[in-house]
Amino acid sequence: MSGSVGFLIFFLTYAIVYGILAIGLNIQWGFTGLVNFGVAGFFAVGAYVAAFITGAPSQYHLGGFGLPFPVGLLVATVVSGIFALILGFPVIRLREDYLAIVTIGFAEIVRLVIVTERHITKGPYGMGVIKPYNDMVPASFYGLFYLGIAIAVLLVLYLAMERAVRSPWGRALRTIREDERVAVAFGKNVNSFKLQVLVLGSMIFGLAGAVFGHFFNFITPDHFLPMETFLVWVMVMAGGSGNNLGVLFGALAIRGVWEGMMFLSDVLPTGIQIGAVRLAVIGLLLVLVVMVKPEGVLGEKKTASDILGE
C-alpha cells in the first residue's frame, strides 16, 4: 500500500482512538457536567491491562497471559471501571474544581506507578503490544483491517451511548448537569448517578487504551502525559459538549490539526521543536474555546419537543 494511503489509515485509526475517548468524556462532562481531568490515567490503565492480557508470557513484565484480543478489551474496560470506582467512591461528592485537582493528581500517580514499578510495566522503556489476528491477515492489509476493528468498536459504542443518553437515565444526567437541586427534588440520588457516570466514562477510556495499545503496538508512560487529557477536553469542548457526533467531529478535527502541524516543521526555522508548538496550540485552543465559543462548534441538539419552544 502506498505511503499516503498508509498515512491516512494511520491517521484515521488514531483519530478513532481519540473519538472513543471523546465519547467517554462527553458522557461525563457533556451530559452530566462531571469534571474528570484524569482521562490519561484511565487511558493508561486500559492500555497496560490489555497488553498484560493479550501479550505472550514474559519475565520482564506482568503477565503475558496470551489471551484473545476481545478478552483484552473486556478486562481493560472492567479494570478501568474498578479504578474509577475506588477513586470515585470517596471523592465524587467534592465540588467540581476540587474534583478536577484530585483527578489530575490521580492520573499523575498512575503514570508515576507505571514509571516506577519496572518489574510490572518495564517502566520508561515501554512495553511491546501484539498485533491481534496478525497471522490471519496479509501484512499489506493489516492497517486497513485494524482500522475496521476500531471503526466497529466506535460504532457500537456510539449507538449504545446515543441510546443511553435518550433513556430516562440519560435525562436524569442532563438534569444533574443543569441543576443538581432539581434532580434532588425529583428524588434522584445525585452522587450515585455521578459515580455511575464516572465509572462508565472511565471504562470507555480504558477501552480506548486497549484499542490504542494494539494499534500502536508499543506503549510507554510518555503516551499518557496530562496533555492527552487536555487534548480530549479540547475535542469535547470545541466539538460541542453534549453532542456525541459533535465530539467525534472535534476528535477528527483536532487530530487533523495535531498531525497537520507536523508539516509545519518544513516551514519553521530549524531548532523550533514541533512538540512545543503543538502544546502551545492546544493551550491556545483551550483559552479560545472558553472565551469565544463556550458551546462548541456544533453545540447540543435539542431534545425537547419543538412545540415547547425554548
Next chain:
Amino acid sequence: MQLIVNGILMGAVISIGAVGLTLVSRILHFFYFGYAAMLVYGAYLTMTLFNDVGLPLILAVLVSLPLLSLMAILIDKITFKHLRKRGTGPFGMMVVGIGLELFLRSSVRLLWGSDVMRYDLPIRRAILLPFNVRITPNQFVIIAASLILMLLLHLFLDQTKIGKAMRATADNIDLAKVRGINTERVIMWTWVIASISAGFAGFFLALDTRLVPIMGWKLLLPLFAAVILGGVGNPYGALAGGMIIGISQEVSAGFITPTYKPAVAFIIMTITLLIKPSGLFGRGGQ
C-alpha cells in the same frame, strides 16, 4: 535528620509559592494552573538576567519580579478580566488557566530550549552540621531568605492598606465590595504578590536543583496540597501547609521509593478534602 532538613528546605520552597497561589485561588475565585508557568518564568528570567546580562544574582531576582508582575497583569487584562465581566464560572476560568499553562510552558521551551540549565554559580561544598546533616550554602540561603520573605509578607498583609484590603477580599468578596474596596485594584495587587511569591519559589527551586520547563508543573500538585491543607485564601495556612507537605514528602523518602513523593502530597490533599475541606486553619472550602 538529614531528611527533615531536606523537608524544611522543600517546605520553604512550597510555602513561599503557596502564599501567592492561595491568594489567587481565593480572590480570583478559581484554581489557576498557569501559576506553574509563572514559577518557571521567574526562574528562567532570573537565569537570563544573571547568566547572560550579568546582573548580580540578587538584583537579577529583583528585576525579574516586576517583569513577571507585568506579564501576569497583562494576561489578566486579556483573558480573565473579560471572563469576570461575563460572569464565567470557576470551571471556565480553570480551563483557561490550564490553556495558559500549556501555552506558557511551551513558550519557555521555544525561548530557552528544553535542555536542563543552571545558574552559573561556582559549586561549593556542603557544610557538615551536627547530627551528620549536610547542607549546601545555597540551601542555607534559601531557608534564610524564605524566613525573611515570610516576615515581609506578614508585614505587607498586616500593616499596609492594600494588604488589609486583600485579606478582607479573601475573607468575603461581597462584604469587601460593600465596604467600598476596589476589587479590580485588589486583583491587580494579587497578581503582584503572586508574581513575587511564584518568582521566589521558582528561583529557590532552580537554585537548589536545575531549570527545566516542566519544573513548575511538577511543583503544582504539592502547591495545591499546601493551599488546600492550609485553607484556601489563608496565607498563613499556606505557609504552614507548605512546611507540612514539604517535610512529609521528604521524610517519606526514608520509607518508600523517592519517586512517589508527589503521591504523598496527593494523599494528604485528598484526605484534607474529605475530612475537613476548609483546611487545617479554616476559611477555605466555601
